[in-house]
Amino acid sequence: MKSWWIRTAGDGMAVELREVPPPRPGPGQVAIRIRAASLNRGEFIAGHGLHAASAPARPAGFEAAGEVTAVGEGVVSHRAGDRVMGRCDGAFAEHGCMQAVEAFPVPAGMAWEQAACATLVYGTVHDCLIAQGRLAAGEWLLVTGVSSGVGVAALQVGKALGARVIGTSGSAEKLERLRGMGLDVALQTRTSDFVPAVLQATGDAGADVAVNTVGGSMFAACVEALGFEGRLAVVGYMDGIVRAGIDLAAVHKKRLQLFGVSNKMRKLEHREQAARAFERDLLPMLADGRLVPVVDQVFPFAELPAAQACMERSQALGKIVVRMD
Incomplete structure (x- = not known):
């Protein structure tokens, strides 16, 4: 073959x-x-x-x-x-x-x-938003690189869970298409200058969950954009930057949780657990058209x-x- x-x-x-x-x-x-x-x-x-x-x-x-x-x-x-x-x-x-x-x-x-x-992107998003992110209806979700595969899936799952979604992308055309999929706040930028707009959209409360699909260049801004007890998922490195400084004072005073989402070191038993969670929580949404x-x-x-x-x-x-x- x-x-x-x-x-x-x-x-x-x-x-x-x-x-x-x-x-x-x-x-x-x-x-x-x-x-x-x-x-x-x-x-x-x-x-x-x-x-x-x-x-x-x-x-x-x-x-x-x-x-x-x-x-x-x-x-x-x-x-x-x-x-x-x-x-x-x-x-x-x-x-x-x-x-x-x-x-x-x-x-x-x-x-x-x-x-x-x-399966893979929605499984990744399950890890970001449900298993570790614990995203709840009415909360604010921030997605950097929202037009990526994981970004679009995060938008869809976030809306299905009842969250309000903020997304960043350098393409105005892509953001306009994503508005039609429910994107609440579209921020056209390829840099980490989005924090003021996130705080304005959330009434200075900050995002409850952030999904960083871009990499190290966005890490500090994601930490800054999170609110009290916010959760940050580190997913990818589209920018090629794998190191970033951490504002420990912000992590401390805001009680933040930072976690990685990756399959690289998962054993088969971990994958089996994730598969059962995907089948329980997201496969029904794919079957009935809530997720496309x-x-x-x-x-x-x-x-x-x-x-x-x-x-x-x-x-x-x-x-x-x-x-x-």
Whole structure:
């Protein structure tokens, strides 16, 4: 089968197409014929992303949707022909394997392209807003880089939970589109100058939860923009900055909670717990249309490098997907 592999190349990540044997499902796994797979920015950040700089090439991709072709030992929850979506190591390929507990049924009527990006970003947002963020109805949510995949999902989940959402983006066009999805306060900026506007919007109370998808350049401003007992989720490093100073006095007097959201060091047992929480809290919203994955562009499988370039230029609103022929 055809499979894209990824490796560090200088200050970037390079992909190459290989011919490899189809994988076989191990115990607790399902094998799938992949129909679509989504790009996740963390995989394409060199140095501090999901791949160490010195690591050898490995199969690329982490999320896919397709039909089950075989099940491994002990799997009774799935059978051949089931339409599933979820985490899939080596997703940019014609075939792949998923842990059965992370293979969710594709909601009726959902396109393959949407299903391919319906689990990882919403699972990440569940961690940000529900599991750790404890976002409640009526609270203020601040999202930096709100037009990113995680940013758009955070906007949707935040609104579904009854929160009011403030989002930053450098694109006026993207912000206008996001207003149509419920964005309450749109701040057009690519810098950390948004604090006064956040305080004004919240009546000087500050945000209750902040999701920083951008990185270190926004960290201090997010701390400043939080209110009493605010919670800050550190998610990504689009700016490439992984270090930032901490205003300990602000953390102390405002009783802030700062936490990271990452799958990099999670063991399978942690992933299984997260999968059950996603299935309980967010899968019903995907099934009934309260949450709709936003797919900006779809590329053919053979054009993964072009899809990667599009993502690295931050051209998309929401997710970028590759579709198998």
